[in-house]
Amino acid sequence: MDGRMNAAILTVGDELLAGDVENTNATWLASRLADRGVVVGEIRVVPDDAALIATAVREFTDRFDATIVTGGLGSTPDDVTLEGVARAFDVSLERDDEVRSAVEATVSDIRDEYPQFEFDLEEAARYPSEGRIVPNEEGIAPGWVIANVYIVPGLPAEMKATFGAIVDEFDGERRTETVYSSEPESHLNELLETVRDRFDVTVGCYPGADRKRITLSSDDADRLEQATDWMTSRSEIDATE
C-alpha cells in the first residue's frame, strides 16, 4: 500500500432495505476507516440474496483496495453472505476445521448455561474454501477474510469485536480538517472553489443549525495544512470553532 487506501462497505440485509433499522454498522465502520486515513468510496446495501452479494463483491474487489462485508452470517436460511462471497471468488463452502473448533467452543459455553441448545455445528463450520478466520469474541459465527474482502457479523457488538481483530490492516493517508463559517452558502462559493483549486484538496460544505461546517481533505499532510491555514486566515471563516 502506497499510503492511499480506499475501501467499500457492503451491508447485507432485507431489514435495512425495508427501512426497519438504521444502518448504524455502515456509519460506524465508515467512521473508523476515516479515522485511520482510509477513503470510503462507496457504501452499498443489498438484500439477503447470494447472487446480488456476489455481483457487488466482484465489482468492489476490482475497484477498491479493501471491502468490508457485514450482515447475513447467522444460521437461518436468509443468511447467505458466505455463499455470496464464495461465489464471487468461484470457491465453494467447505468445512473449515479452525472455524469448527471456534464455533464448537462458543456453543459449548452457551450449553453451560442453556443445556438444551441445539446447533448444527457441521453446517455452521462451512466457510469459503480459501481465506482465513477472524475471531468473533462476542458471538458464534467468526468473521472471514478472502483476498481483500473482510466479512464481519451484522450484530453490532459482534461486528465491532470482529472488526477489532482486523483494524490494523486498514491504514491510509487521508486526513480531514474542519472549519466553520457563519456566512450564507451563497457567499462561500468563490472561497470554496479557490481553496479546492489552489491547494488541490477535497472540499465539503454542510449546513448546520447556526453555521456551515466546511471540511478539507487530502492525502498530502502539507497541502492540507496549507489549505487549512489559508482558510482560517479568511474573514468568512469564524475565528473560533
Next chain:
Amino acid sequence: MDGRMNAAILTVGDELLAGDVENTNATWLASRLADRGVVVGEIRVVPDDAALIATAVREFTDRFDATIVTGGLGSTPDDVTLEGVARAFDVSLERDDEVRSAVEATVSDIRDEYPQFEFDLEEAARYPSEGRIVPNEEGIAPGWVIANVYIVPGLPAEMKATFGAIVDEFDGERRTETVYSSEPESHLNELLETVRDRFDVTVGCYPGADRKRITLSSDDADRLEQATDWMTSRSEIDATE
C-alpha cells in the same frame, strides 16, 4: 405498473462516506416505500462526484422501476448531483424557467428577513434540460424528475417535504407480516425453510433482545395470509406479539 414495483435509493454525500452522519434519509425513504408496497432493491451511497453519480443512475434506471436520488442539490461547489444525473441521461443543465420562478420566490422570502442575502439565481436555475420540477416547500432548490429518476434535496426537512409531492407515484403490492419466536435460531431453521418453500414467501429472521422477529413478505396477499396463518399455528411461534 403491474402491481410489482421495485426501487433503488441513491444517497449522495462525502459526509455519509466519512461516517459523520447516519444515513437517516435512506432509512426514512426505504420505510415510506415499504409502507407503499414498493420493494427497495438497493441503497447506495456515493461521493459528491458527478461521474460516479452518473454511473450509479445509469445502472439503476436499467435495473429498477424507480430511483430516488437525495443529496447534493445545494449551491456550493461540492453539490454536483444534478450534473451527475444529467450526464446519466446525456442531457445538459440549462436554465429552467419554472425552477427560476420557484427559486426566485423563495429567495425573495429569505430577503424579506435577510436583505443582504446574496444568491446566484441564474446558476441555481440550471436544471436538466429534460424532466419536470418537484416543488420544495422547505428550501431553495426544487426536486426534479427525469424519466424514472426522482431527485430530492438532502436536508431531511426538505427531503421529506419534496418526497411528499411525489409519494403517490410509488405504489406496489409487496406486503410484510411479522411474527415472533422465543426459540433459539437453531431451532427455527426447518420451520423457516418450510414456510418459505411451501408458500413461496420471502422470510427474514432477526435477533432481538429477548426473542426473534420473523418477517414474511410477498406480492401476493393470499399467499402471505396463508403463510402467516400457518406460522401462527406453530408451537415455535409465540401466541401473542
